[in-house]
Amino acid sequence: MSRKDPDRFRQGKARWVVLALVGLTAALVLVPFVIMLMNAFKSPADYSSNGPLAWPESFQLDGLKTYWQQVHFEGKLLNSIVISGSVAVLGVVLSLLNAYALGIGRVRGRMWIVALFLMANMIPQEALVYPLYSMAKSFGLYNSQLSVIIIFTVIQSAFGTYLLASVLGTFPKALLEAAALDGASRWTTLWRVVVPTVRPTLSVLLIFFFIWTWNEFFIPLVMLIDNSTQTVPLALASLQGDRLMDATTTNAGALISLLPTVVFFLIFQRTLTRGVTVGAVK
C-alpha cells in the first residue's frame, strides 16, 4: 500500500504559489511606504503642483538635509536611543522579576496580580498625564528624560510581565527540579536556567519595548519641554503648524525617523531565529 505523501509542500509548485500570495500581500502592505519614499525625495513645488501620488519629477535630497539640520536630528536621535534603550532593558528586567514570581513561583492570587500590573496598560494615557506632571514637577523631574524612562518602564513592563508570566507558567518543571537538585538558589536558577531558555521571548520583549517607546508621542510631548531633551517623534511634530504643514519635509523626516527602528529590528531579528527551544530538556 503506497502512502500518499502527507506533506505536499515538500516539493512541487504549491510552495511557489504560497510564496507568490504572501509576497503579493507584503507588496500591498508596502504601498504607503512607497508613497512616503516618493514624497521624501520631492521638492515642495513638485509636490504641490503634481500631488502626493505622482512620481517625483526629480529626486532631491534637500528635504532630508533641511529636516536634519532644522531639528538638530543628531540630538533627537541620541535622546530617543537613550530613552528607548533604557526602557527596553529596564522593562525586560522588571518584567522578568515579576514574571519569575508569578509564573514559576506561582504566588497566591497571581491572576489578580497580573491583572493589576496590566492596569498600567489599560489606563488611557490622558488620564495619567496631569497627575504625572504634578509628581514630576515636585520631584524636579519635569522636563527630564528620567521621568519619561521611569514612566515607560512601568507601562511596558506591564505587557512584559503578562507575556513572560504566561510563558513561564508553562516552563518545564524538569529543568527547575534539576536546578534545585543541584542546590541552586532562586536567584541562580533565574539567571542560569530560566533566562537562557526563554531568551526568544526576552528578545521579542526587548524589540517591542524599544520600538513602542521610540514611537511614543503623547507622554514625551507633555514631559519633555526643552528641545534638547526631545525625541524623534516630537521633532517630526514640529513640522506641523497651526494651519500649514510641510508635507515633503514631513515625509523626509518620517523616512529618517523610521530608519533607526527598522535597522534595530533587522539586527535583532537574527536573535529571534537563533532562539533556543524548550527541547533542551534532553
Add this chain to the structure above:
Amino acid sequence: MSRGKAGFWWYLLPGALAFTAIIAVPFGANLYLSLTKWSGVGDPRWIGLDNYSRLLQDDVFWTSFRNTAAMVIAMVVVPTLIGLVLSATLFDVIGRRFGPKTASFLRATFYLPQVLPVVVAGILWGWLLRPDGAVNAIAKAIGLGEHDWLGDPKTALPMVMLVMIWVQIGYPVVIFMAALQRVDPDLYEAAEIDGAGWFRRFQAITLPQIRPETFVVTLTCTIAALKVFGPIWALTRGGPNNATTVPSYFAYNAFFNKLQVGYGAAVATALTLVIVAVSIGFLKVQGRVEE
C-alpha cells in the same frame, strides 16, 4: 520547590513600587478629578457624580463605545486570524522551503506598519483615500465608482478599520513566529510519521502549543483596541460627525480641546473600568484553560 513560595514575593517588590508611583497614585488622582470640574489651571471644584450622570446621557459617549466594537474586529479578530495563518506559513512553508532569510524579510515587511509613526500613517493613508487618491483610482478601474471614503459617515469607519488591520498585522506575526520556535520539532516529526497533513498538524500541535501567546495577543490587542487613539486622531479626528470617534479620543477632546478635565477624567475612568472588566474575563478564561 522545597523552599516554599514566600521568598518569591521579594521579586515583586521593584515592580510593585514602580507601579504604585506611576500608575496607582495617578489613577487615584484621576478618580478624584472625575468628581470635580477643572479647566486644567487653577483649582478643581468638587461636583460629585455630576460628570458621570452627564456621561450616561451623552450620545457621543455611547457612539464611541459602539465604534469600539468595530475597532475590536479590526484590531483583534482579523489580525489574529491573519497573523496565525501568516506566521505559520512563514515559519513552516517559506522558512523551510525558501530559507530563513526570506521568511525574516517578509516578517519585517509585515511589521513595518507597526514601526511607522502614527501621524505619518495618517497622512499617507489620507492621500490614498482622498477623492483623487489611489483607492478611488482602483475603485473606478474595477467599476466600483469613486467615493469620498473618509468624508462619508457610512464609509469612514470601515476605512479606518482597514487601516487598523494594516497597522496591526505585524504584531501577531512577530509574536507567533517567536512562539513557533518554542515548539519541539520532535512533535511535528512524530505527527508526520503518523501521516498527519499540514493542516492537521497545525490544528493539533501548533495551536495548542502557542496557546499562551495566543491569549497574550488577543488580550493585548483587545486592550489596544479599546484604548485606540492615535490612528483616529491622525485619520479623521473622530469625524465625520462622530462616525469614527472612540472613547479615548472623546476623553482627549474633553481634556485638551474643551478644557473639561473633570469630564475627561470621568470618561477615562469609565473606559478603564470597561477594559479592566474585559481583561479580568480574559484572564479567568486563560487561567482555567491553563490548569
Add this chain to the structure above:
Amino acid sequence: MRSPRTMISMGAAIVSLALVLAGCNSGGDDAGSDGGGEKGGTLKLWHYESANGAMGKAWDQAIEVFKAEHPGVTVEFERKAFEQIQQNASMILGSDQAPDLMEYNKGNATAGLLSSKGLLTDLSDEVASRGWDKALSPSLQTTARYDEKGVMGSGNWFGIPNYGEYVTVYYNKALFKQHGVAVPKTLDELTAAMDTFVAKKVTPLGMSGAEYPAGQLYYQLALSKADRSFVDNYQLYKGAVDFKADPLKYGADTFRQWVDKGYISKQSASLKAEDMGTAFIAGKTPMIVSGSWWYGRFASEIKKFEWGTFLFPGNKLNAGSSGNLWVVPEQSKNKKLAYDFIDITMRPEIQTIMANNGGVPVKADLSKVTDPKNKELIANFDAITKADGLAFYPDWPVPGYYDVLVAGGQSLINGSKTPDQVLTDLGKAYDQGVQEIKNG
C-alpha cells in the same frame, strides 16, 4: 551569545548614562549654551513659526539686533512644535521650565484663559511707557487685552502681536481669463462668476471639510449679513446669539446652496486644508476662500500661472484678527529683556522684513514693500482694520468649538444633515459653552 551578566552590565551602563544625561537636562535654568550668560543674563525665547516664513525671517533678524544691543546676554532660541504649546501651555507656564518670552495663540480659550489664571505677566505698564498701544489699531488691540474672566476686548494687556491675519479670496487669474470671468465686486457677481465656471464643468471653489476652511466660509457668508453688534454678541458674549436667525442661518443655508449648485465639491468633506491649498497651487482650482497665512507659500511655489487676491466681495466684516501674541510668562526670569525684544520686533525695519516676505505686519510702511501683490495684501488688511472690520474666527467663543464646526461643515458638504439640524448642533454647543464660561 550574550551571558546574563553581560546583559546586566550593559543595562547598568545604559541606566547610568540615562541618569547622567537626565541630570544634565533637568532643571535647565543654568544651561546657557556657552555658559557666558552670567553677567548679562539669558533670554529664553520660543516661537513656532517656520524658519522660511515671514515671521520666522523677521524674528531671526530681531534676535540679531537684540544680541547686538545686549552684549553679554545669551539668547536661547528654540523653535517649538505648535502641537506641544497648544496642548500643554498651562503645564509649561505653571512650572519653572517656562521660557522668558514666547509666542502664543490669541483668543479667549488660549491667551484669555491663561491670563485669567495668572500665568501671564500683565504688560499694561510697559505698553504705556513704550507706546505699543500707539502702534496697534483698536481693532488689533482687542486680542491683546483680556479682563479678569479671560474675555478679550478690555482689561489689562497680556500680549503684543507683530502681525495680522485675515480671510480673503485667492483666485487663479489664468482660469479666470480662460473662462471669461471678471473679479467680482459684490456677492451677486461672485455667484454669477461661479455659475460660469459650473457651466464650463469646473468646480469654482476649493474647499476642505476636515479642517478650518469650511467653518471660515460659513462665517464669512454669515458676516455678509452681520454688523459689529453681532460680532460683539458672538465673540464677547455681550448678548444672546440666535442660531436659527440670520446672519448665522443665512451662512448655513447659503453654504448648503453653494454645495447644491456645484460651487463646492461634494467630495471635499474629508479633504484637509493642505489638500485644498495644493490643489490651488497645482492650478486646478479657480478660487479658494482662506487666510493670508497661505500667501508666502503661494508666492514661492506657484510658478505656472498668475494669481491674486481680492477681499470677499461685499463684506464689511471679515474673519481675521491680530496674529499670535508675544506673551511673557509670569514665571519668566528676565522680564526686562523680554520687553526689550518685543520692542525690537515692533520696529519699522523688522516690520518691513515681515512685509517683504509675504507677511502682514501690524505697522507696515507700504512705501518700503517691493512686491505689488504683497502691497495689496497688506493694504487690504489695513483697510479692514481701519474700518474696524475684523470679526475674529468662528471657533473662538467656546473651547473645543473647532470640532463642532468641522462636524457641521462636513455635514453641510456631504448632505448628511440639513442646515437646520447643523445650526441646532452648533447652537447647542455654543450655548452650553458660553454657559460654562459665564458660570466660571
